[in-house]
Amino acid sequence: MPKVKITETVLRDGHQSLIATRMKTEEMLPVIEELDNAGYHSLEMWGGATFDSCLRFLNEDPWERLRVIRSKVKNTKLQMLLRGQNILGYKNYSDDVVDEFVRLSIKNGIDIIRIFDALNDLRNIETAIKATKKYGGHAQGTVVYTISPIHNTELYVELAKKVQAMGADSLCIKDMSGILTPYYGYELIKALKENIDIPIQLHTHCTSGMTDMTYLKAIEAGVDAIDTAISPFALGTSQPPTESMVATLKGTEYDTGLELDRLCKIADHFRDIKEKYVKNGILNQNVFNVDTNVLSYQVPGGMLSNLMSQLAQANAMDKYNEVLLEVPRVREDLGFPPLVTPSSQFVGTQAVMNVVAGERYKMIPNEIKDYVKGKYGKPSVPIADDIKKKIIGDEEVITCRPADLLPPQLESIKAEMKEYYEQEEDVMSYGLFPQVAVKFFKDRQAAKYKIDSDMVDKVEKTHPV
Ligand code: CO
Numbered sequence: 001m002p003k004v005k006i007t008e009t010v011l012r013d014g015h016q017s018l019i020a021t022r023m024k025t026e027e028m029l030p031v032i033e034e035l036d037n038a039g040y041h042s043l044e045m046w047g048g049a050t051f052d053s054c055l056r057f058l059n060e061d062p063w064e065r066l067r068v069i070r071s072k073v074k075n076t077k078l079q080m081l082l083r084g085q086n087i088l089g090y091k092n093y094s095d096d097v098v099d100e101f102v103r104l105s106i107k108n109g110i111d112i113i114r115i116f117d118a119l120n121d122l123r124n125i126e127t128a129i130k131a132t133k134k135y136g137g138h139a140q141g142t143v144v145y146t147i148s149p150i151h152n153t154e155l156y157v158e159l160a161k162k163v164q165a166m167g168a169d170s171l172c173i174k175d176m177s178g179i180l181t182p183y184y185g186y187e188l189i190k191a192l193k194e195n196i197d198i199p200i201q202l203h204t205h206c207t208s209g210m211t212d213m214t215y216l217k218a219i220e221a222g223v224d225a226i227d228t229a230i231s232p233f234a235l236g237t238s239q240p241p242t243e244s245m246v247a248t249l250k251g252t253e254y255d256t257g258l259e260l261d262r263l264c265k266i267a268d269h270f271r272d273i274k275e276k277y278v279k280n281g282i283l284n285q286n287v288f289n290v291d292t293n294v295l296s297y298q299v300p301g302g303m304l305s306n307l308m309s310q311l312a313q314a315n316a317m318d319k320y321n322e323v324l325l326e327v328p329r330v331r332e333d334l335g336f337p338p339l340v341t342p343s344s345q346f347v348g349t350q351a352v353m354n355v356v357a358g359e360r361y362k363m364i365p366n367e368i369k370d371y372v373k374g375k376y377g378k379p380s381v382p383i384a385d386d387i388k389k390k391i392i393g394d395e396e397v398i399t400c401r402p403a404d405l406l407p408p409q410l411e412s413i414k415a416e417m418k419e420y421y422e423q424e425e426d427v428m429s430y431g432l433f434p435q436v437a438v439k440f441f442k443d444r445q446a447a448k449y450k451i452d453s454d455m456v457d458k459v460e461k462t463h464p465v
Pocket of ligand 1: 176204
């Protein structure tokens with residue numbers, strides 16, 4: 001009987017999407033055993049913005065969060081999200097840093113690493129996939145979903161086949177803006193199932209209000225796993241509610257095997273946590289508005305609020321609609337990049353500049369120049385020569401994998417941060433977020449806070465690499 005597997009996102013994407021990644025480890029632990037015993041395929045609980053948020057806002061060691069949760073989760077796989085060659089940061093890192101980060105993630109307790117590149121330039125996920133395999137983890141290769149005249153089923157199938165050929169253990173279709181429609185979702189998953197053998201997982205967001213229908217059609221097409229969030233941290237810019245999907249599928253050939261009674265207890269706990277974030281204002285109820293602008297303009301929710309604040313700063317709120325129309329034009333000029341971090345930011349900024357300056361590409365942010373020079377990877381469609389000329393003049397465009405130009409960085413990162421070194425994981429925290437990590441290290445020294453070395457040993461023993 002085909003069973004649909006469920007990945008619970010409340011510990012990562014659920015709170016990243018609704019409360020800006022502010023959930024603390026202590027707010028997770030009271031139900032961690034319940035989560036472990038509920039029958040989930042995996043718990044997504046690390047990576048994405050959680051690492052930065054721990055160091056920057058919560059004064060928590062992200063590595064310790066991972067170890068503490070690992071020590072209590074004995075039956076369920078722990079999953080993380082990794083941005084290919086960017087790891088969890090915003091620039092490309094050398095291969096030795098990517099390898100070391102993956103090694104330590106698995107050593108500290110991660111089982112499944114979902115690896116994606118914002119441009120679907122698969123050269124940017126290859127090092128992380130190889131490293132995950134080398135250290136005994138499950139490598140989930142990812143294809144980012146977007147809509148454009150060139151993004152069709154054939155292209156997605158081709159990308160999926162390449163991901164499988166790289167040695168990925170499973171494939172994720174990542175629809176970060178929630179724009180995959182139910183019937184096209186069916187067609188896409190069906191085509192992928194016919195062309196690849198590895199399991200397929202679908203990740204999407206409720207932003208445009210179609211997502212539970214999309215999940216249902218994807219399940220009918222044979223998708224193996226979906227991402228859901230326990231109800232208090234579901235809907236809006238997050239995922240569909242776990243309980244609703246479990247109830248929908250119960251008793252059918254797609255039964256998830258999860259028990260609603262157990263999920264109720266987990267939901268009770270997170271309802272209290274959510275209430276706290278409503279009261280302190282971090283949870284803005286606007287995240288629950290259905291946003292169909294993502295369908296018309298390809299502008300995901302987070303990008304929309306950035307655009308508004310940029311326009312407010314430029315005193316040009318009256319240009320809002322013009323900017324919305326300019327976004328798809330800039331995207332077309334740039335070869336239809338999927339709008340996800342970091343491309344969503346720089347496409348948005350360019351659109352604002354084009355409108356506010358009253359002339360297109362009169363002002364150009366450096367990120368756009370780097371993108372056109374190939375420093376983020378290869379766009380899906382080659383950029384037209386006249387646009388290229390306008391943006392970078394006669395400057396050279398690189399065609400190799402961007403990280404091929406980077407010398408090894410691990411040793412120099414180690415040397416730079418050695419006065420703060422207390423564990424090998426600190427090197428990675430510093431390498432990814434130097435300023436916030438130093439602040440965290442200094443607070444740690446001042447508090448004479450000691451890393452729980454028993455915990456480190458325990459995880460290593462129970463979770464051999
Ligand atoms: Co997501």
